[in-house]
Amino acid sequence: MLDNLFCCISEPGDAVLLPRPYYAVFEFDVxxxxxxxxxxxxxVGVQPEVKGVERYYPTLKGLEKARDSxxxxxxxxxxLLICQPNNPISVCYPKHVMELVWEFAEKHGMHLVSDExxxxxxxxxxxxxxxxxxxxxxxxxxxxxxxxxxxxxxKDFASSGLRCGMMYSENQQVLKSMRKLNDLCQISxxxxxxxxxxxxxxxxxxxxxxxxxxxxxxxxxxxKKSLEPxxxxxxxxxxxLFCWLDCRSWLEENTWDAEKKLYQQFFDEAKxxxxxxxxxxxxxxxxxxxxxxxxEEVFNEGMKRLxxxxxxxxxxxxxxxxxxxxxxxxxxxxxxxx
Amino acid sequence: MLDNLFCCISEPGDAVLLPRPYYAVFEFDVxxxxxxxxxxxxxVGVQPEVKGVERYYPTLKGLEKARDSxxxxxxxxxxLLICQPNNPISVCYPKHVMELVWEFAEKHGMHLVSDExxxxxxxxxxxxxxxxxxxxxxxxxxxxxxxxxxxxxxKDFASSGLRCGMMYSENQQVLKSMRKLNDLCQISxxxxxxxxxxxxxxxxxxxxxxxxxxxxxxxxxxxKKSLEPxxxxxxxxxxxLFCWLDCRSWLEENTWDAEKKLYQQFFDEAKxxxxxxxxxxxxxxxxxxxxxxxxEEVFNEGMKRLxxxxxxxxxxxxxxxxxxxxxxxxxxxxxxxx
Numbered sequence: 001m002l003d004n005l006f007c008c009i010s011e012p013g014d015a016v017l018l019p020r021p022y023y024a025v026f027e028f029d030v031x032x033x034x035x036x037x038x039x040x041x042x043x044v045g046v047q048p049e050v051k052g053v054e055r056y057y058p059t060l061k062g063l064e065k066a067r068d069s070x071x072x073x074x075x076x077x078x079x080l081l082i083c084q085p086n087n088p089i090s091v092c093y094p095k096h097v098m099e100l101v102w103e104f105a106e107k108h109g110m111h112l113v114s115d116e117x118x119x120x121x122x123x124x125x126x127x128x129x130x131x132x133x134x135x136x137x138x139x140x141x142x143x144x145x146x147x148x149x150x151x152x153x154x155k156d157f158a159s160s161g162l163r164c165g166m167m168y169s170e171n172q173q174v175l176k177s178m179r180k181l182n183d184l185c186q187i188s189x190x191x192x193x194x195x196x197x198x199x200x201x202x203x204x205x206x207x208x209x210x211x212x213x214x215x216x217x218x219x220x221x222x223x224k225k226s227l228e229p230x231x232x233x234x235x236x237x238x239x240x241l242f243c244w245l246d247c248r249s250w251l252e253e254n255t256w257d258a259e260k261k262l263y264q265q266f267f268d269e270a271k272x273x274x275x276x277x278x279x280x281x282x283x284x285x286x287x288x289x290x291x292x293x294x295x296e297e298v299f300n301e302g303m304k305r306l307x308x309x310x311x312x313x314x315x316x317x318x319x320x321x322x323x324x325x326x327x328x329x330x331x332x333x334x335x336x337x338x
Numbered sequence: 339m340l341d342n343l344f345c346c347i348s349e350p351g352d353a354v355l356l357p358r359p360y361y362a363v364f365e366f367d368v369x370x371x372x373x374x375x376x377x378x379x380x381x382v383g384v385q386p387e388v389k390g391v392e393r394y395y396p397t398l399k400g401l402e403k404a405r406d407s408x409x410x411x412x413x414x415x416x417x418l419l420i421c422q423p424n425n426p427i428s429v430c431y432p433k434h435v436m437e438l439v440w441e442f443a444e445k446h447g448m449h450l451v452s453d454e455x456x457x458x459x460x461x462x463x464x465x466x467x468x469x470x471x472x473x474x475x476x477x478x479x480x481x482x483x484x485x486x487x488x489x490x491x492x493k494d495f496a497s498s499g500l501r502c503g504m505m506y507s508e509n510q511q512v513l514k515s516m517r518k519l520n521d522l523c524q525i526s527x528x529x530x531x532x533x534x535x536x537x538x539x540x541x542x543x544x545x546x547x548x549x550x551x552x553x554x555x556x557x558x559x560x561x562k563k564s565l566e567p568x569x570x571x572x573x574x575x576x577x578x579l580f581c582w583l584d585c586r587s588w589l590e591e592n593t594w595d596a597e598k599k600l601y602q603q604f605f606d607e608a609k610x611x612x613x614x615x616x617x618x619x620x621x622x623x624x625x626x627x628x629x630x631x632x633x634e635e636v637f638n639e640g641m642k643r644l645x646x647x648x649x650x651x652x653x654x655x656x657x658x659x660x661x662x663x664x665x666x667x668x669x670x671x672x673x674x675x676x
Contacts, residue, residue, distance in 0.1 A: 003522050007371070032522065033345070033371055161527030184341050184370065185523035189499030 001150055001165030002026070002115070004181040006034035006079070008174045009111045009148070014078035015039045015070035017110075019058040021282035023087045030081075037075055041066040044283045053235050056089050057097045058082075063104045079111040080104065085118040085129065085239030088280045088289040092122065092129040092238050095138075102135065105146065112147045118240040120209055121156035123217035127238035133168070145171040153195070155241060156209065158293075163187050164195060216241065219292045219299065226303040230310030241293035245274070248286030250313050259285035270305040339488055339503030340364070340453070342519040344372035344417070346512045347449045347486070352416035353377045353408035355448075357396040359620035361425045368419075375413055379404040382621045391573050394427050395435045396420075401442050417449040418442065423456040423467065423577030426618045426627040430460065430467040430576050433476075440473065443484065450485045456578040458547055459494035461555035465576035471506070483509040491533070493579060494547065496631075501525050502533060554579065557630045557637065564641040568648030579631035583612070586624030588651050597623035608647040610640050 010016060012035030018026060019041040030036045044055045046062040063080070070077040082101050084093045093101075105112035114132040122129050136143050143149070148169040154160035164187050169175055199205065220237045223245075228234060231249035251258045256278055263276040266288075277287035292299055348354065350373030356364060357379040368374045382393045384400040401418070408415040420439050422431045431439075443450035452470040460467050474481050481487070486507040492498035502525050507513055537543065558575045561583075566572060569587035589596045594616055601614040604626075615625035630637055 028518075028521075032519070163524055163526050180366075181370070183366075186501055188501050188526050188529045191526045191529065 001152065001167055002029040002113075003033050004178055004185070005113065005148060005150065005167060005174070006030050006036055007181060008177045009113075010034050010036040010078045012036065013074075013076055015073070015075035016079040016081050016113075017041050017063065017066045017070065017077060018081045018083075019043050019056075019062070019086075021056075021088055021277060021280040021287070022083060024279055024281055026081065026083075036078070037073075038081075039066050039070045039073070039075065039077070040281050042283060053089070053091050056086070056091070056235075057093060058101060060100060060104065063101070067108065077108065077110060079113055081113045081115065082132075083115045083117070085116070085122060085127075087118065087240060088242060088275065089235060089244050090118075090237040090240045090242055091235065092127050094128065095130045095135065098130045098132060098135050102132065102147070110146070113150060114147065115150045117150065117152050117155050119151060119156070121213060121216065121241070122239040123213035123220070124236065124238040125217075126236075129239070143168075143170050145174075148174065156212075158212070162191055162195070164191065216293060222299075222303065223290060223292050226307055227310065230307055230313075232310065242275075242289050242291040245288045245290050246286065247288050248284075250310065251286045254285060256285045262286075263288070266306075266309065270309040272302050272305050272309075339490065339505055340367040340451075341371050342516055342523070343451065343486060343488065343505060343512070344368050344374055345519060346515045347451075348372050348374040348416045350374065351412075351414055353411070353413035354417040354419050355379050355401065355404045355408065355415060356419045356421075357381050357394075357400070357424075359394075359426055359615060359618040359625070360421060362617055362619055364419065364421075374416070375411075376419075377404050377408045377411070377413065377415070378619055380621060391427070391429050394424070394429070394573075395431060396439060398438060398442065401439070405446065415446065415448060417451055419451045419453065420470075421453040421455070423454070423460060423465075425456065425578060426580060426613065427573060427582050428456075428575040428578045428580055429573065430465050432466065433468045433473065436468045436470060436473050440470065440485070448484070451488060452485065453488045455488065455490050455493050457489060457494070459551060459554065459579070460577040461551035461558070462574065462576040463555075464574075467577070481506075481508050483512075486512065494550070496550070500529055500533070502529065554631060560637075560641065561628060561630050564645055565648065568645055568651075570648065580613075580627050580629040583626045583628050584624065585626050586622075588648065589624045592623060594623045597625075600624075601626070604644075604647065608643040610643050610647075 006016070006029060010030070014034075014036040016030045016036050016038050018038050020043055022038075022040065027038045030038050041058055042062045042065060043058055046059055046065060047055060067077045080101060082093070084098075085091060086093070102112055104110075112132070116131055119129065119131055132143065132147055132149055136147075148167060148171070150165065150167055152165035153162055154164075167178060169178075220243055223243055224234045227245065233246035235244045235246075237243040247262065248254070250262055252261065259276055259278060263274065266272050266274050275289040275291075277285065277289075280287075280289060294302075344354070344367060348368070352372075352374040354364075354368045354374050354376050356376050358381055360378065365376045368376050379396055380400045380403060381396055384397055384403060385393060405415045418439060420431070422436075423429060424431070440450055442448075450470070454469055457467065457469055470481065470485055470487055474485075486505060486509070488503065488505055490503035491500055492503075505516060507516075558581055561581055562572045565583065571584035573582045573584075575581040585600065586592070588600055590599065597614055597616060601612065604610050604612050613627040613629075615623065615627075618625075618627060632640075
């Protein structure tokens with residue numbers, strides 16, 4: 001869905017700005033057919049004074065810096081891509097952040113793509129999800145020709161195998177092109193038939209989401225309860241199937257090489273696979289994404305192994321929050337993906 | 339499947355040679371993402387002395403002429419695309435024709451794409467289907483890096499809704515790229531699961547194809563029996579769900595405008611929809627593709643209406659086989675698609 005949308009709104013030589021850290025497969029979606037390039041928007045790095053989850057919110061400074069960077073690379077900053085609830089941070093951006101990104105995109109005549117694939121998987125009571133559509137309604141306006149919303153059933157409905165994505169846009173040119181592109185990648189008609197039956201049953205859908213989200217929240221709390229005593233800080237997850245672990249106290253040194261080593265140790269010693277921050281294009285080493293949506297016994301075993309791993313691990317002093325860009329080389333050479 | 343393959347083997351500025359008449363959606367497959375251009379290969383037009391189905395076989399003269407035409411348009415003739423059993427002619431090319439196209443592609447360093455989507459739907463006893471793979475086996479050679487075979491379940495297995503296509507190639511670079519591109523358009527996993535069960539049952543498959551093909555052949559014979567007494571010549575169909583009608587005796591005059599008018603009359607007066615030759619990029623006006631794979635009562639009613647239409651139709655004198663290219667304007671302005 002995203003690759004088709006990017007074929008419609010961008011082309012080779014265009015930059016797609018995307019707040020870091022981010023789901024790195026976006027790079028493929030943007031590059032593969034549209035030939036465009038992701039330019040990461042620094043978040044943590046441009047506001048070293050900010051603590052907590054706020055440090056991950058896109059800021060005007062970060063957005064302007066990314067736009068300048070695109071221009072300096074000879075790229076045309078054409079699209080701003082927002083993933084919220086965010087992957088991998090698993091939080092919803094507050095209203096003022098969504099206002100900022102929309103205003104920024106409008107000011108520069110950029111398309112704003114809001115990927116809300118985790119939008120029905122909000123499991124935390126405190127979450128206040130400002131879908132771009134909710135923001136438009138709040139402002140009494142339409143989305144206009146430059147805002148496009150993406151959703152899919154893969155995550156919230158545990159249906160990645162159905163391959164069912166969708167887009168909402170008011171741009172008639174984009175809709176016309178997307179309809180034609182869809183001829184090349186439609187989902188099976190029996191899948192459509194089945195889904196139309198499932199989604200006719202509003203009561204079932206509400207019950208399913210309510211139960212699934214309640215279970216996801218319980219699961220997140222177990223991660224937090226298991227790992228925080230071992231020195232791992234966990235951002236308060238609000239949505240999705242994962243949470244964001246600050247494992248910096250387990251790093252041997254504050255470098256990407258050490259992160260890579262820790263990733264390998266999780267795999268070799270604890271036999272647990274976590275997504276390392278460098279593959280989510282994070283700005284500092286030592287962070288991992290932990291997917292917790294799995295069978296109970298698998299999850300419990302995984303948590304036990306991680307706890308044991310942490311207990312054995314030589315603790316280094318808790319690090320100050322640092323904000324420098326990994327690209328500066330301060331943390332050593334950024335490891336190549338293997 | 340085809341659009342992904344063309345993304346791998348061609349690019350903007352490349353020409354894809356394709357014998358006429360052809361299924362016009364190939365133009366979209368080649369153009370949409372790969373940005374390449376179809377250049378039609380004349381068949382009938384370059385051998386005016388030949389009669390019968392042989393006139394539709396690609397010839398060296400036609401292939402060279404198309405290649406020259408591509409070069410003259412500043413296009414790089416990169417791929418030769420063959421659809422066989424052929425849509426819309428519904429015949430299999432004989433061995434010597436398949437040898438010719440392969441030799442031609444090899445000589446010019448072109449990729450040869452053999453679209454064999456009707457390859458399991460051969461219903462005529464006399465048919466001798468030379469899949470490019472059969473030809474390779476016959477010659478004791480492999481396909482090599484430049485030959486790619488396309489198949490899909492849509493037609494022979496009446497499963498267009500399943501959206502399941504496949505490719506066979508020995509080119510490792512193409513295979514690697516196709517695997518990655520497939521991430522963006524995989525079919526649902528439950529569809530894959532169902533199909534793996536169906537295709538494990540060889541006996542059922544053989545029985546299904548045997549019955550389906552026997553019925554298709556019976557149906558074709560009924561078309562022939564119904565329409566030939568009304569002055570319509572029908573090419574002896576060997577495969578697929580349709581046949582090729584020469585309705586030139588029903589044309590008011592030998593022009594594309596007259597073909598368009600006849601198409602509209604079929605629709606308005608007989609309430610029957612036939613695919614006109616101009617939309618299959620045929621070389622002369624007056625031909626139509628007739629799909630006959632439908633419910634028996636619908637088919638019978640359609641045939642009755644066409645017979646009645648023909649009986650009412652003022653007959654014009656039977657025309658000599660003519661071979662001039664429609665592009666010469668001899669048959670009047672080529673109608674724009676509506």
